[in-house]
Amino acid sequence: MEVSVVKYSGEDTGRKVTLANNIFGIEPNDHAIYLDVKQYLANQRQGTHKSKEKAEIAKSTRKIKKQKGTGTARAGSAKSPIFRGGGRVFGPRPRNYSFKLNKKVKELARKSALAYKATESNIAVVESFNLESPKTKEYLKLLVNLSLDGKKSLLVLPDVDKNIVLSSRNLKNAKVTTAAQMNTYDVLHADNLIISEEAVKRLEELYH
Structure with a gap:
């Protein structure tokens, strides 16, 4: 050509x-x-995305409410993912996306x-x-x-x-x-x- x-x-x-x-x-x-x-x-x-999970949240570990009888999901502390400000379930973690x-x-x-x-x-x-x-x-x-x-x-x-x-x-x-x-x-x-x-x-x- x-x-x-x-x-x-x-x-x-x-x-x-x-x-x-x-x-x-x-x-x-x-x-x-x-x-x-x-x-x-x-x-x-970049792969720098990161969110805090339950173990990484800095909150009180006091049990919020009794285990049974409330009619709602059980919760052990304010770190629970069901509360606002709680840890995220299976959140993103830093990783390398490159491949050969x-x-x-x-x-x-x-x-x-x-x-x-x-x-x-x-x-x-x-x-x-x-x-x-x-x-x-x-x-x-x-x-x-x-x-x-x-x-x-x-x-x-x-x-x-x-x-x-x-x-x-x-x-x-x-x-x-x-x-x-x-x-x-x-x-x-x-x-x-x-x-x-x-x-x-x-x-x-x-x-x-």
């Missing part, structure tokens, strides 16, 4: 880059995508996500560029030139470029990543994928 390479200004360079079929042209595997996205979202969870996923499954999921974007023609390859200093309006200019302002976009770079990352950070629908750090969730969440010319080569090296 061939895609035209455009300049930062949005003009066509007259050159084309070939997107490898073993990455952008595979049959997408939906189950691999599901597992990778599930793992990504699970890893984002094989590298080959993750690789297949990312290839599948890229293949979907290629099928939908939502990939733009841009000529490598640099920003002299972090300026949001400069990055916004790129999106306007590519007619992607107002759309969710993901820019994939070969390596971390601090100025470009800082320039995009204030834009709600724009995200920047590198070929090595790219994940399935971000690719699918974006309406359009912008890949720098050098990043295409890096992706081919990573997913050969």
Whole structure:
């Protein structure tokens, strides 16, 4: 699959880059995508939720009422879950939600996500560029030139470029990543994928 390479200004360079079929042209595997996205979202969870149970409540242990004859549930103390301010029954406890996923499954999921974007023609390859200093309006200019302002976009770079990352950070629908750090969730969440010319080569090296 061939895609035209455009300049930062949005003009066509007259050159084309070939997107490898073993990455952008595979049959997408939906189950691999599901597992990778599930793992990504699970890893984002802090798991710090906690509520106090009966043994952890600081209240008097005096028996509230007699055991029988009241017509209501028995209660040993004010810590009982049936009272307001009492302990919670089987409340949430801190836990780790992350789980392991094989590298080959993750690789297949990312290839599948890229293949979907290629099928939908939502990939733009841009000529490598640099920003002299972090300026949001400069990055916004790129999106306007590519007619992607107002759309969710993901820019994939070969390596971390601090100025470009800082320039995009204030834009709600724009995200920047590198070929090595790219994940399935971000690719699918974006309406359009912008890949720098050098990043295409890096992706081919990573997913050969």
